[in-house]
Amino acid sequence: MSCRGHPAGTSTPSNRREWAKFGTAVVVSVVVFAVFSVPVGPLPGLGSLLDPTTGLWSVAFYQRGLQTQTIQVPGLSAPVTIVRDVMGVPHIYASNYPDAWFALGYVHAQDRLWQMDTQYRAAAGRLSEILGPSMVSTDEFFRTIGLQRIAATAAAAREKAGGLDATVINAYVAGVNAYISALDPPDYPIEFKLLGYAPEPWNATMTLTEGALIAWGLMGNFYDLEYNLLVEKFGAAEAAQLFPDYPAGTQYPIQPAAVTSSGASLLSPAAAEDILRKAALADPWIPDFVGAGSNNWAVAGNRTSTGMPLLDADPHLQFQLPAIWYEAEMHTPPFTFNGTSYPGFNLRGATFPGIPAFFFGTNGHIAWGETNTGADVNDFFVEHLSPNGTEYEYGGAWYPLTVYDEPIRVKGGGVVDYKVDVTNHGPILTEDNQTVSMQSTIVYFGQELEAMLGINLAENSAQFNASSQDWRVPAQNIIYADNNGLHGNIGIRSTGLFPIRANYTGRLPVDGSNASYTWTGFVPFADEPHSWDPPSGYVWSNNEVPYPPGYAYASSLGSLFDPGYRARRIHELLAGDSNVSLADMQSFQLDVLDTAAQSLVPYILRAVTHPADAVESQALALLNSWHYHMYANSSAASIWYFFMQYYMQDTFGDEYAAADASNLTLPQFNTLENLTINDPTSHWFDKVSGGTVVVQNATTVINQAFHDAVSHLTTLLGPTAASWTWGEIHFREFPALSGLSALSRGPYSAGGDEYTLNVAAGLTAEGGPSWRQVIDLRNPDNSLAIYPGGQSGNPLSVHYDDFLVGSYLDGKYLPFKDFPNQDSIPAASVESIITLNPG
Amino acid sequence: MARIRFPDLGTRVVFLSAFIAAELLLFTGTWQLAYLAGFLAGMLSARIRRAVILGAASVLVAWAAYLVYVFVEGAGLQLADLVGQILGVGAGAWWLLTVMTLLMGALLGAAGGFTGCTAARLFLWEQAGGEPAGAAPEPPKS
Numbered sequence A: 001m002s003c004r005g006h007p008a009g010t011s012t013p014s015n016r017r018e019w020a021k022f023g024t025a026v027v028v029s030v031v032v033f034a035v036f037s038v039p040v041g042p043l044p045g046l047g048s049l050l051d052p053t054t055g056l057w058s059v060a061f062y063q064r065g066l067q068t069q070t071i072q073v074p075g076l077s078a079p080v081t082i083v084r085d086v087m088g089v090p091h092i093y094a095s096n097y098p099d100a101w102f103a104l105g106y107v108h109a110q111d112r113l114w115q116m117d118t119q120y121r122a123a124a125g126r127l128s129e130i131l132g133p134s135m136v137s138t139d140e141f142f143r144t145i146g147l148q149r150i151a152a153t154a155a156a157a158r159e160k161a162g163g164l165d166a167t168v169i170n171a172y173v174a175g176v177n178a179y180i181s182a183l184d185p186p187d188y189p190i191e192f193k194l195l196g197y198a199p200e201p202w203n204a205t206m207t208l209t210e211g212a213l214i215a216w217g218l219m220g221n222f223y224d225l226e227y228n229l230l231v232e233k234f235g236a237a238e239a240a241q242l243f244p245d246y247p248a249g250t251q252y253p254i255q256p257a258a259v260t261s262s263g264a265s266l267l268s269p270a271a272a273e274d275i276l277r278k279a280a281l282a283d284p285w286i287p288d289f290v291g292a293g294s295n296n297w298a299v300a301g302n303r304t305s306t307g308m309p310l311l312d313a314d315p316h317l318q319f320q321l322p323a324i325w326y327e328a329e330m331h332t333p334p335f336t337f338n339g340t341s342y343p344g345f346n347l348r349g350a351t352f353p354g355i356p357a358f359f360f361g362t363n364g365h366i367a368w369g370e371t372n373t374g375a376d377v378n379d380f381f382v383e384h385l386s387p388n389g390t391e392y393e394y395g396g397a398w399y400p401l402t403v404y405d406e407p408i409r410v411k412g413g414g415v416v417d418y419k420v421d422v423t424n425h426g427p428i429l430t431e432d433n434q435t436v437s438m439q440s441t442i443v444y445f446g447q448e449l450e451a452m453l454g455i456n457l458a459e460n461s462a463q464f465n466a467s468s469q470d471w472r473v474p475a476q477n478i479i480y481a482d483n484n485g486l487h488g489n490i491g492i493r494s495t496g497l498f499p500i501r502a503n504y505t506g507r508l509p510v511d512g513s514n515a516s517y518t519w520t521g522f523v524p525f526a527d528e529p530h531s532w533d534p535p536s537g538y539v540w541s542n543n544e545v546p547y548p549p550g551y552a553y554a555s556s557l558g559s560l561f562d563p564g565y566r567a568r569r570i571h572e573l574l575a576g577d578s579n580v581s582l583a584d585m586q587s588f589q590l591d592v593l594d595t596a597a598q599s600l601v602p603y604i605l606r607a608v609t610h611p612a613d614a615v616e617s618q619a620l621a622l623l624n625s626w627h628y629h630m631y632a633n634s635s636a637a638s639i640w641y642f643f644m645q646y647y648m649q650d651t652f653g654d655e656y657a658a659a660d661a662s663n664l665t666l667p668q669f670n671t672l673e674n675l676t677i678n679d680p681t682s683h684w685f686d687k688v689s690g691g692t693v694v695v696q697n698a699t700t701v702i703n704q705a706f707h708d709a710v711s712h713l714t715t716l717l718g719p720t721a722a723s724w725t726w727g728e729i730h731f732r733e734f735p736a737l738s739g740l741s742a743l744s745r746g747p748y749s750a751g752g753d754e755y756t757l758n759v760a761a762g763l764t765a766e767g768g769p770s771w772r773q774v775i776d777l778r779n780p781d782n783s784l785a786i787y788p789g790g791q792s793g794n795p796l797s798v799h800y801d802d803f804l805v806g807s808y809l810d811g812k813y814l815p816f817k818d819f820p821n822q823d824s825i826p827a828a829s830v831e832s833i834i835t836l837n838p839g
Numbered sequence B: 001m002a003r004i005r006f007p008d009l010g011t012r013v014v015f016l017s018a019f020i021a022a023e024l025l026l027f028t029g030t031w032q033l034a035y036l037a038g039f040l041a042g043m044l045s046a047r048i049r050r051a052v053i054l055g056a057a058s059v060l061v062a063w064a065a066y067l068v069y070v071f072v073e074g075a076g077l078q079l080a081d082l083v084g085q086i087l088g089v090g091a092g093a094w095w096l097l098t099v100m101t102l103l104m105g106a107l108l109g110a111a112g113g114f115t116g117c118t119a120a121r122l123f124l125w126e127q128a129g130g131e132p133a134g135a136a137p138e139p140p141k142s
Helices: A013-037 A046-050 A056-066 A097-124 A133-145 A147-161 A164-181 A190-195 A204-219 A223-234 A236-242 A269-285 A448-457 A461-468 A565-575 A582-589 A595-607 A614-624 A635-658 A669-678 A698-717 B011-026 B031-043 B048-073 B076-086 B094-123
Strands: A069-073 A080-085 A090-094 A295-299 A310-314 A316-318 A326-331 A335-337 A340-342 A346-351 A360-362 A366-372 A378-383 A391-394 A397-400 A402-405 A419-422 A428-430 A435-440 A476-482 A489-495 A499-502 A518-522 A530-532 A538-541 A687-689 A692-694 A731-734 A745-749 A767-769 A772-776 A784-786 A830-838
Touching: A013 A046, A013 B031, A013 B094, A046 A056, A046 A190, A046 B031, A046 B094, A056 A190, A056 B048, A056 B076, A056 B094, A080 A097, A090 A097, A097 A133, A097 A147, A097 A164, A097 A190, A097 A204, A097 A326, A097 A830, A133 A147, A133 A269, A147 A164, A147 A204, A164 A204, A164 A448, A204 A448, A223 A236, A223 A269, A223 A378, A269 A428, A269 A435, A295 A366, A295 A476, A295 A489, A295 A565, A295 A582, A310 A366, A310 A476, A310 A582, A360 A772, A366 A772, A419 A428, A448 A461, A461 A476, A461 A489, A476 A538, A489 A538, A538 A565, A565 A582, A565 A595, A582 A772, A595 A614, A595 A635, A595 A669, A595 A698, A614 A635, A614 A698, A635 A669, A635 A687, A635 A698, A669 A698, B011 B031, B011 B048, B011 B094, B031 B048, B031 B094, B048 B076, B048 B094, B076 B094
Parallel strands: A069 A830, A090 A326
Antiparallel strands: A080 A090, A080 A830, A295 A310, A295 A538, A310 A772, A316 A767, A326 A346, A335 A340, A346 A360, A360 A366, A366 A476, A378 A435, A391 A397, A402 A419, A428 A435, A476 A489, A489 A530, A499 A518, A687 A692, A731 A745, A772 A784
């Protein structure tokens, strides 16, 4: 270095000071860069988040992509018009059906890309890649179940089969990718930015993986393991009293059939508990059925005010924002596929972002909707492995385990080497104390889109039934109505794969090495529970037991279903109304009468003859004048709710505690109701404590529970029973899929409970009606629908939650009208028009 | 290495030069490049304190100008408010993201200014006892 006054190579005090200052500046610069570059937990460095043009700020311009415009996209064969209405609902008009599904993929990605990505990642066991090491156990569980392996196999099989579903999936995938490939990083949804990753190109396996996640959420139960633990604690006979082979109490099954019983417990508690623990880790990522079930019903034309069928459906799923559903309308001209002519897709209804099909809705000729059958389609096998752990025994011979390498990449570096061992039954879920594998119908998942697309195209019951026959997993109660003939037709069937078990019932795990415990087939389609144009004039399902006592395939469907209170209520409402109107159908869906209360409150009033004080007298008077509606402004509703909790706990809690089973699920309330009415001196009412037993009866426990409930409410809300309104303590809440509370909504005061048609289980209901539709088959344009949330996944958009406050939460519906062409949409209802041109 | 005489451009010119550089570099979508705008301000500043201040100010003002555009033309306010909520500060804390962003810009600019000034003095400008030749004399300290 040369420098005036300081020749190169010389060192003067002044020169050293300059170097010191420069060195300090470099160090300060490194520190500044480091501060803004270092990731914080799952978040990327602050620098990329705060960058004004590419960081979080660019989300402020999200509306640009949704404004009226013409976009060139590769993969289309002709222009497609997408009209978004003022509620953000896209109406898709295409000159051929693949282009229409392409456009659906495009709008799904536009509005819900992060939801699609993250739900896929959850199912595929790839959350660790974006959320870090805390997700490894969750990923291991999903890798073990193997939803992505199942989906990949299914995608290849469907492609090879060359069905309509493959064509539709391919078009849909192209649409999603057309959007993703045109997306610049600044335009990524906010969640991608917060987590510092980019969306991957979509493919058919991802669509089916997401489908498998939803299927697993509806069928992936581990009741057998819990039941095994109950048997371990109480013995087979007692456990069967708590969870009987056929649900207790009054039942209204879907269709009129013998139930068998399992033997003793085989599985070790440690193994069962290990599997249950792993499964619980995955729960938050499964958009599952919330234990409170779903509703659907249809009324024949000869019992409606319109002369044609009316159909209601409201699936109850966990609430989430962005919402689980996405509403859309689609119109295509008729087409021919593989030599068969189809009328074209003319659909409106509810779709899952990531999946090309309309799972609820109407095509103007028929309407459909599903509830979960809740059948027992997962069995558990205690396997015998060879000493070196590479072979399993089956039927006296040894077979090698199939081993899948499932490396889990973890954000922040590192790969967890994970292997999944699989026997002939399925994946090994635990080797804690015992080796337990699971056989599940989930491995047959894959052709459901073919089935649902067939239903979407069907115009009559024959076509509907032919298509629903293809439906495998998860078993669903699919309801149907059409407007053919004088009064149309209605029907319902529990459709899916129900395994026929040889030499065991499926209630308890069995010896995996014993080849006599096997599935010998599935219940024939014709023998699945169904009801078609019944004399009663209505069909329904509320997740109740679908078959009556005596059904030949009872053990194929299982024994644990919804307790049946909602089925009682809808049966009562439909049987009592021979001129059902559209308004009636709405009021039924919003009904909050609790039939469990209807059944048991009279027992409280008879049992509690000597209230302890003035507050108990007030509470009793409120129950006496109550009509069993769980309205938000009802005080009796609060008393009933806490009575139920204490009645269950006071009856069974002591026995569970004495058996060291307090972590296990208590029986269903209908079991207690049945004991109260039919066996009021049952030993379950006795007080068990410290090895002593005090003999009690139902009346004693009712008094105790009533006293406990009143004391609880007095502590919670004060000594004036009239002020204990249900809405003060009972809420609906809508958590964000991201887990960020700022993106969640609620809590909102709400009526209803676990047993009302308008379900809102617990004190804070985070699940419930996730889509409500009321379809008028006389004039489909009068139909109504709504769902909690909104069309957009962007929390800045008005369409993120605009269906909630003032609409869904107030029991209102939105028009669900058919707009057969672009010009039929009133200009005032149009928010934007996007034209996609082949590019 | 040949050295050049320090062009004493004056505060306004230095600020404007760095501001324009910061604004242009902003659109590269690479936040790290804001440092270069500060570096430029530092190079053109005779003294470190001025370099740091001008570096910080030029980037801060450039970014602030862009944020005004985001607030006016986009949903900047809602976005900033949402991020405030995500950070747990609650509704109405739109200023938090704004302040954090501008602070980052200012720090990058300041660090750039500091480094630019010291580097230029070492490697670029003809020097006279620690100050670039041509620099205005230091005002007497009171």
